[in-house]
Amino acid sequence: MTKTAAFEAGVSAALANEALQHALADVPAGFVAGRARQKAALPEFEGLRRTARDIRDHTLAHLDAYLEEFERNAVSAGSTVHWAATADEAREVVLSICRAAGARTIAKSKSMVSEEIALNAALEAQAMEVVETDLGEYLIQLRGERPSHIIAPAIHLRAGDVADEFRLRHDHLDASRDLATPEVMVAEARSVLREKFLAADVGITGANFLVAETGSAIIVTNEGNADLTMSLPKVHIVLTTIDKLVPTLADAWPLLRLLARSATGQAFTAYTTIVTGPRRPEDDAGPQSCHVILLDNGRSELLQSEFRPILRCIRCGACMNHCPVYCAIGGHAYDSVYPGPIGAVLTPALAGVGEAGHLAQASTFCGRCEEVCPVEIPLVSMLRGWREQAFAASDDWRSRTFLRAWVQLAKRPRAYGLAARIAAAILSALAGAKGILRRLPFGERWTRQRDFPAPQGTTFQDLWKRRERDEGPAP
């Protein structure tokens, strides 16, 4: 099965999945409405996007210098900085830190980078227990799934699905307990996870931003799980990528002003934490050591390509909330770590065009994603860029031949006019008086679910010529 065929099969399954369609009907729409409210309440919103874009562009254009600054300042704050070129290396670094800490239980706060490097499986293979503490991540960890959204990983589940899962998994609890509301389920998850937090030896978080000036990581959550993850265990690992830098704290605020507004439609996330190194001698809480892992995994290559703007991304998820394709099929159908428009641009870069180029095809180029992207990433142009690479590399001779033949025709106005005339006449005759074709030769991919409107029968060029002949030059 080709990648495209596999994708299409996933799409059909997603469209037929009633529970998923139910879930998709509400949640992204709620985020969209929330963002619209925040935008309306902040007249400077569009100006902020420009500022944010410029901050990210400046950082990327000086990335080597800021990486070195960050490292220097993080080290002087007591952190250990590790560099990992590939996913393999990053996993190895995490494993060796955990081994050295004698870790048996590891608490994790949501991190897309850890999904990118498939970290949990690697830790579990070493007999370490990994517990996802973001509630959404916890749910999909229980179900053995992948996040279906970068900020709302369990967006595909409804409350009833969660109740079933809890009854199955939390089997130490009374099987007949009441799980009728999200409130009771959240309380149950909280008490189960609280135990894990208290037992954890190592805490792993991602980072929303790294600050070169101070060597800090900035981490935002609504639940407060990242704060417990970085405060209770004796070791804190910040697993992140080299594109997350900002030069100074002053540069972080415009981005943070946009992040939650674009993501969930909140003005600010409940907890925004600037963490700088391990506990200080005078502190009575906090980890004894703090490790920052800087992963490249293809970013440095993107930096020198036409796709550099994608590295501005602050992972707000607005592009997927506003994407009509994402909202129709959900995140899992993409079968990639990052779904939606950002995923369709990033995944071919991370996995190769051969593996993931088809994702860039699945767009109408409606442009709603780039209209809302807080850092103004030209997502449509980026998608087109992947289509160009795919076309250049393609062995899909059918679409190549078709396109090239059609261009040969379109280059010759007379031949083109003749072909159009014939097509219009035939299609119109086939339709008869009905005005539609219920089936179209070679076009059943259209007519399976839609009628094909019949042409009026003669081409415009012909009629115009006739009119000029009859009436003299047009008005």
Place this chain on the structure above:
Amino acid sequence: MTDGYARRPRVGLFVTCLVDLMRPSVGFAAARLLHEAGCEVVVPRAQTCCGQPAYNSGDRESAKTLALATIAAFEGLDYVVAPSGSCAAMLKLHYPRLMSGDDDSERRARGFAERVHELLSFLVDVRGLASVPGNYAGKVTYHDGCSGLRELKVSGQPRQLLAMMPEIELIEMPATQACCGFGGLFSIKFPDISNAMVSAKTASIDQVAPELVLAGDLGCLMNIAGKLSRQGSKIGCRHVAEVLAGETADPPIAHPRAAS
């Protein structure tokens, strides 16, 4: 007139391949409106397709070939106007990008792009059209096609033009700015997603139950009309230019031909 032409400007009508093949009445409606706006309308014979299908399929070379042919076909005209947001955006925004790296062609494409306009925005923003020949009486809704809306900022102009007809009632559907799922080749490459999207669109339309759905792009209209027809709906679809020009002798898109 807001563009300061003393004489009648010569406007090249970029017909678009869909209008040429499927619905010439849209071309005549556009010509009528341009005439009303004080323009001389010219239809260059040598035009075919803007090259967008190739461009959006990643075939830059082919797109460039067609772009250069199109630019040549419209040499010497004051304006180039297309009754389609999507084609106009291709000509106006993407031709120069397509030529980047080739200074000479890029210069030509930029010069060309400056003269290109989408029909409805041209009538309002450039020609300041104050009244329209059409006088439709009835309830309509307007679908904002993506390229026109987001790339060319066409949104107020069609509504302004429609409001010039005293007996028309424009009712906005929910999510009027949501994509209909056409997307050119997308609609046949990913028919299931496309169908889900157009089904959402027809559901929005059903909520306001208009007599007519109007839009500025024939691609969207064929998709929406095709879906409405399959759903057995009586709601008609027309290019907004047809209604504005009063060129409504032909039945709406995908509706049965009048018995003759």
Place this chain on the structure above:
Amino acid sequence: MSRNRILSAVRGALDPSHAPARRSAASARIASAPKHPRPNIAKLEGDERIARFAECLAALGVDRIEVQAADEVPAAIATYLSARGLPLRLRRGEDNILASLPWHHASDLVVDIGPAQADDAVGLSRALAGAAETGTLALASGPGNPVTLSFLPDTHVVVLCEQAIVASYEDAIARVLAENGGVVPRTINLVTGASRTGDIGGKIVMGAHGPRRLAVILIRDGAQRT
């Protein structure tokens, strides 16, 4: 070694010959951080600023208790806790200002000191600043206000002096650093409402991992009533 591999790949992508220029541009930006435009809500002054802070807290569902002077804090906390049927027992850090409060005014309130324990019901901290733009509290870690007090107990009570309400995040951080002798503490916690999640069916539920309930005791001390 990966460090050099990554850095030279990045340098290569950016034109290696300009590396020194990039380094000096980066140091210059760090030496004098840019002043980005701030939205109006982050520039409010005087009463407008105080009012915005209060509005944001209300919208976030944060309880706000005003007292005229620091002396009134212990009694206000006791009243707040008993009104909500919460245990009259809290834990706080060694913060000077909190320590100097007349705790004996609330004689039935038990006060424990130190980092939070697993079964603490109420945590008390002092915020070093409040940012009016979104009703955000800025807390700094340290023995004065152990960070665990903000996250482990079910109820978090935060004491804030009205003079510490500033317009923006930028101003809030400046205050935190000033109070901390210019040193960046291990964590600066910007708290905007209580812990919440929307992960089960999209419905917002309070108290996901951190506190379900957040209360701010605002000390007006010296401020003129308007």
